[in-house]
Amino acid sequence: MSVMVRSIASVPVRTSTETWRAIVDLLARAASPGRDRLLAVTNVAAILIAEEYTQQAPIVVTPAAGARVRVRTVHGTDAVDAQTDEIPLAVSPCAGTAWTMSLPCGIDDIEEIRASLSTHSWITVRDVTDGITADPSEPSTKSAGSLVINYEEMGR
Amino acid sequence: MGTTVQVNTAVYATTHVATNLLRSVRAIIKGCGLDTSRIRDQWEVLELGVSTWLASGHLRALTLEVFDPRRRAGDDLVGRFDFTIDYGYYPDGDGDLWFDPDAVAYAIRKQGSIPSECDYRLITDNAPGRPAVSGWSSTTYRSTAGFTRHAIGTTTGGGALGANLAYYTRRNS
Numbered sequence: 001m002s003v004m005v006r007s008i009a010s011v012p013v014r015t016s017t018e019t020w021r022a023i024v025d026l027l028a029r030a031a032s033p034g035r036d037r038l039l040a041v042t043n044v045a046a047i048l049i050a051e052e053y054t055q056q057a058p059i060v061v062t063p064a065a066g067a068r069v070r071v072r073t074v075h076g077t078d079a080v081d082a083q084t085d086e087i088p089l090a091v092s093p094c095a096g097t098a099w100t101m102s103l104p105c106g107i108d109d110i111e112e113i114r115a116s117l118s119t120h121s122w123i124t125v126r127d128v129t130d131g132i133t134a135d136p137s138e139p140s141t142k143s144a145g146s147l148v149i150n151y152e153e154m155g156r
Numbered sequence: 157m158g159t160t161v162q163v164n165t166a167v168y169a170t171t172h173v174a175t176n177l178l179r180s181v182r183a184i185i186k187g188c189g190l191d192t193s194r195i196r197d198q199w200e201v202l203e204l205g206v207s208t209w210l211a212s213g214h215l216r217a218l219t220l221e222v223f224d225p226r227r228r229a230g231d232d233l234v235g236r237f238d239f240t241i242d243y244g245y246y247p248d249g250d251g252d253l254w255f256d257p258d259a260v261a262y263a264i265r266k267q268g269s270i271p272s273e274c275d276y277r278l279i280t281d282n283a284p285g286r287p288a289v290s291g292w293s294s295t296t297y298r299s300t301a302g303f304t305r306h307a308i309g310t311t312t313g314g315g316a317l318g319a320n321l322a323y324y325t326r327r328n329s
Contacts, residue, residue, distance in 0.1 A: 011171055011172055011175045011176075012167075012168035012169065012170075012171040012172035012175075012253055012314065013168065013171070014171065015171050015174060015175050015203050015204075015207050016175050016199075016203060017199070017200045017203050017204065042199075042200055043196055043197055043198070043199040043200055044196065046199050046200060046203065047182070047196060047199055050175050050176075050178065050179050051179065076253065077253070080164075080168070108186075112192055112193075112196070116193070116196060
């Protein structure tokens, strides 16, 4: 499966809530059903961003079809540069409802966050130390703000 | 241009301090063993209020009041944490943005244990004329009679902004 990687500027360029809204804008076009699902978890997602878990490991979106998307947040002085380097996606992977999302979370918060998302079955939480993958079979190659080359496909 | 950098530095400092103030409050709530669901479920409203009033210069303090609903009104305060805003903390600074979680952890340790039955609320002290933010209402602080205030120091800062943490303990405890 191919993977697209994006970086979104966070604190101090945006508050944690504003950062999640920028991620929602990236993943789901206006008035789409998937957008409502993302906005419904704004408080929880904003906390994960404020705690900078989404800087340590990406949010992973697995759409029904097409490339998987990884989104990282950039914090501190690096966020200032990251803001100008943000690249929109050509597609809206979360516009519909047939997608899943994995959010990174620190071990101290994971029970609380997992319980708070129990009614949002399309969104799961994983230990931030589990790394960048929501699926062990996923290739780990990444490139900020650009398409990632799928070497496996090229070798066929 | 210099002006643009100065404006952005102030905006960045405001955002940095606002988010880390709430991050600190959540750490205190969690560290004291209180239910984190309230701050979690109100995060968006809280962050909007704090960031708006920091940006407008109206926010004087953000307070976490911990109280025991089983005790009578007027004598139900159990603990309190104040983050007092200093708008002239570091006016000649280089714009560094920083956050000291160890200072917050120290305040949690010094506060001591809090009964699990306790509840909490967040209060802002604003200068007159603050911009309206949806989701916030007016209130008054609980009495701190019989409590001693302990200053910890500055826990987060950026540009000219700083937030000074203090906690309260009951004198006879």
